[in-house]
Amino acid sequence: MAELRANSPCAGALPLVIGSVMAREEDLGVITALLPYRGRETALSEALKAAHGMAFPAPNRATGKVGARAIWAGRDQALLLGPVPDPALCEHAALSDQSDGWAAVRLEGAGAEAVLARLVPVDLRAQVFKRGHTVRSQVQHMAGSITRVGERAFLILVFRSMAATLVHDLKTAMEAVAARG
Amino acid sequence: MRITCPLCGARDRREFYYRGAALALERPAPDAGEQAWDDYLFLRENPAGETRDLWYHANGCGAWLVVRRDTRSHAVLEVRLAGEGAQ
Structure with a gap:
């Protein structure tokens, strides 16, 4: 009898560490x-x-x-x-x-704001976007939810079907930020 | 162009979907007659000046908005939640 095992939305694609930024999947329950x-x-x-x-x-x-x-x-x-x-x-x-409906990624590190600045058309800098603030906006071309959960940490939610796209867009932005040194 | 969503604040135009003139809020009664329904369905103003349009904050909070703006200057004059009976 085959044993079926549930995969998380970003299984195999995360974690990623590029430059000063780390992206890992969150299990939110x-x-x-x-x-x-x-x-x-x-x-x-x-x-x-x-x-x-x-x-x-x-x-x-x-x-x-x-x-x-x-x-x-x-x-x-x-x-x-x-x-x-x-x-x-x-x-x-x-x-x-909606437990199985969302992909959840924690983006953390000194350059996390710079990475999100490339993807989200809202000012997410610490002086205006503080811990406990959240936005519904776009992550590149996807509808998403971004919440500041720490001084340098964000929780990003997109629809589960977009998990691979989210990882791709984050990776591209993380590489570009890291390349600037 | 930026639209100030009453819930989310000032946001880029790319988050919004444009529906058209805010006529859906003034749907005629079922027995209003052919003239009223023809007007409602097919006839649109095309003013050089102030318009009242429906926009949907699709990649934001999901609210329908009534936006008054000026087509000559592109100035957004007022944004209200359609669900709160904006007229």
Whole structure:
């Protein structure tokens, strides 16, 4: 009987270390989209605090910390990363399991900002884009989500089907940044 | 060209998809008559001046926006969320 094993989206393609920048795949655990029902935003945020210890994030913000994070993911939606969602959340929001839907990459290092500057048309420099800030924008030509998770570390999410493209685009940008010395 | 999304802030035009005149928000009643429906479906203004268009923040927050802009100067005058009843 054949044994089937799940592959992660970037299996075999990461990690990459080029110059001062490292890209590695993140295992975020369960990924759940939270879409609050109309008028239930506050109630959802309270339920989220009680169950998982973080508020529903405002636009362009992420809440929580490593292992249990909520990042704003668009108009009236956020992604809960890590915990299995408490059933109490269902009272206030539509939930959808997207664990297998996203490729997650951590980009870290002194040149990480310079790498992203080549790919994302938003200012992600530390003075304006701080820890806990997030954007929905483009990574090269893909729709993606970029969150600052550390002083020199970013979490990048794109749709899983785009994992190879993401690695390719990151690699090209990392090589170009490294070549400038 | 940059459009200031009410949720995301000022973003490059490449993140947005252009839908056209913001008429979908003024859909005629089913019994409004042929004239009104013909006008709604086929007849468009082409002003040299202020327009009111629908844009979709496709590679951003996914919101539909009503953008007022001036076709002569390319100035963006106002951006609002279509979902909040922008008129």
